[in-house]
Amino acid sequence: xxxxxxxxxxxxxxxxxxxxxxxxxxxxxxxxxxxxxxxxxxxxxxxxxxxxxxxxxxxxxxxxxxxxxxxxxxxxxxxxxxxxxxxxxxxxxxxxxxxxxxxxxxxxxxxxxxxxxxxxxxxxxxxxxxxxxxxxxxxxxxxxxxxxxxxxxxxxxxxxxxxxxxxxxxxxxxxxxxxxxxxxxxxxxxxxxxxxxxxxxxxxxxxxxxxxxxxxxxxxxxxxxxxxxxxxxxxxxxxxxxxxxxxxxxxxxxxxxxxxxxxxxxxxxxxxxxxxxxxxxxxxxxxxxxxxxxxxxxxxxxxxxxxxxxxxxxxxxxxxxxxxxxxxxxxxxxxxxxxxxxxxxxxxxxxxxxxxxxxxxxxxxxxxxxxxxxxxxxxxxxxxxx
Amino acid sequence: xxxxxxxxxxxxxxxxxxxxxxxxxxxxxxxxxxxxxxxxxxxxxxxxxxxxxxxxxxxxxxxxxxxxxxxxxxxxxxxxxxxxxxxxxx
Numbered sequence: 001x002x003x004x005x006x007x008x009x010x011x012x013x014x015x016x017x018x019x020x021x022x023x024x025x026x027x028x029x030x031x032x033x034x035x036x037x038x039x040x041x042x043x044x045x046x047x048x049x050x051x052x053x054x055x056x057x058x059x060x061x062x063x064x065x066x067x068x069x070x071x072x073x074x075x076x077x078x079x080x081x082x083x084x085x086x087x088x089x090x091x092x093x094x095x096x097x098x099x100x101x102x103x104x105x106x107x108x109x110x111x112x113x114x115x116x117x118x119x120x121x122x123x124x125x126x127x128x129x130x131x132x133x134x135x136x137x138x139x140x141x142x143x144x145x146x147x148x149x150x151x152x153x154x155x156x157x158x159x160x161x162x163x164x165x166x167x168x169x170x171x172x173x174x175x176x177x178x179x180x181x182x183x184x185x186x187x188x189x190x191x192x193x194x195x196x197x198x199x200x201x202x203x204x205x206x207x208x209x210x211x212x213x214x215x216x217x218x219x220x221x222x223x224x225x226x227x228x229x230x231x232x233x234x235x236x237x238x239x240x241x242x243x244x245x246x247x248x249x250x251x252x253x254x255x256x257x258x259x260x261x262x263x264x265x266x267x268x269x270x271x272x273x274x275x276x277x278x279x280x281x282x283x284x285x286x287x288x289x290x291x292x293x294x295x296x297x298x299x300x301x302x303x304x305x306x307x308x309x310x311x312x313x314x315x316x317x318x319x320x321x322x323x324x325x326x327x328x329x330x331x332x333x334x335x336x337x338x339x340x341x342x343x344x345x346x347x348x349x350x351x352x353x354x355x356x357x358x359x360x361x362x363x364x365x366x367x368x369x370x371x372x373x374x375x376x377x378x379x380x381x382x383x384x385x386x
Numbered sequence: 387x388x389x390x391x392x393x394x395x396x397x398x399x400x401x402x403x404x405x406x407x408x409x410x411x412x413x414x415x416x417x418x419x420x421x422x423x424x425x426x427x428x429x430x431x432x433x434x435x436x437x438x439x440x441x442x443x444x445x446x447x448x449x450x451x452x453x454x455x456x457x458x459x460x461x462x463x464x465x466x467x468x469x470x471x472x473x474x475x476x
Contacts, residue, residue: 037433233401
């Protein structure tokens with residue numbers, strides 16, 4: 001089989017640390033992990049201790065105030081649905097951005113159907129948020145600001161500290177989608193005044209698919225439980241408990257997957273977030289530098305070296321549909337990338353790429369300089385061949 | 387070994403808090419176990435922290451230092467095949 005050059009890491013990281021796979025294997029094969037918080041036997045307590053240790057690691061990674069404020073879910077989409085539908089009401093006005101993923105937009109549109117109002121912060125020609133919009137869009141009934149940390153299309157990062165300060169100044173709840181930035185960029189929930197952080201485990205945290213979570217900040221928020229069921233305690237109450245982290249964890253946790261996520265966080269801890277961040281920026285800018293002058297290329301986002309970003313390069317070649325280009329890259333060069341709209345319709349409308357889509361290259365810490373050079377060379381060859 | 391006929395327990399609002407408490411108490415080299423919550427207690431999660439009765443004060447201090455909240459302490463006693471669970475006060 002032809003070697004696969006994988007540059008679709010914003011969808012999911014394909015290569016994981018060996019320790020992640022081993023942790024998942026041992027989680028099952030060793031037969032030591034039961035259902036957490038469902039008994040006092042060793043198997044149940046082992047699972048409880050594993051999830052508690054992971055809460056502590058997660059809180060440290062995100063600068064969260066308390067490990068007890070970390071809940072685990074199936075992915076960022078689940079987290080965002082639980083948060084947005086559990087926190088916001090039809091009476092609320094929400095400020096969000098045109099860079100959001102449908103995991104944010106569609107729950108918000110559901111709230112809009114029930115009466116909530118949504119306003120969108122725009123971007124400039126480089127995909128950078130237009131920060132004066134936040135003040136311009138503010139209304140007396142504005143309750144929350146919902147932004148992604150890094151766009152899954154341009155990779156450009158929002159200035160969380162600025163937005164967090166804006167939210168504190170105006171008494172707004174600050175919700176962040178860290179799908180593309182967790183494990184890539186520094187996040188400090190306290191310093192950045194983040195009230196709710198939603199993350200996924202299977203991208204740059206290198207965990208298995210089916211893992212993710214919610215980390216709450218230091219301000220108390222009243223949530224309505226969206227998914228209810230067994231909690232392991234208060235079994236005779238009709239109402240589902242609202243204490244964190246049970247609030248978001250009805251039913252049995254994905255302990256086997258969380259064992260893998262724990263190993264993923266260990267990998268980040270050993271390698272160092274700052275080192276990973278630097279490596280990914282180098283890979284991204286190296287790729288960008290090699291392709292920026294290809295005739296007919298159109299690049300999206302800002303690639304200035306001082307701009308914080310996720311390792312994403314989205315592009316088009318004049319005369320190519322993004323689906324055709326991505327398929328040619330795969331068939332001729334074994335390169336895996338993502339074409340189309342990337343579930344982020346508003347940023348595509350902003351760039352006028354609703355029909356063509358874009359081809360997105362996205363990197364991980366397992367990509368090498370040689371792979372980057374191969375991808376750039378292959379793209380140039382395709383462009384020259386037409 | 388904790389006396390199975392006479393011991394102290396601490397209840398917690400969540401199992402996660404109970405697990406965090408266990409880690410803190412073990413770290414301080416004090417004996418403890420997570421056990422099922424007695425039916426006599428209506429508050430708290432499904433697990434309680436079992437300790438030597440004499441250790442309860444020290445355990446509560448440890449939990450307080452780490453800001454781990456609890457739902458109360460109890461003295462558990464078995465006599466003549468009957469189990470009594472009473473709120474514990476220093």
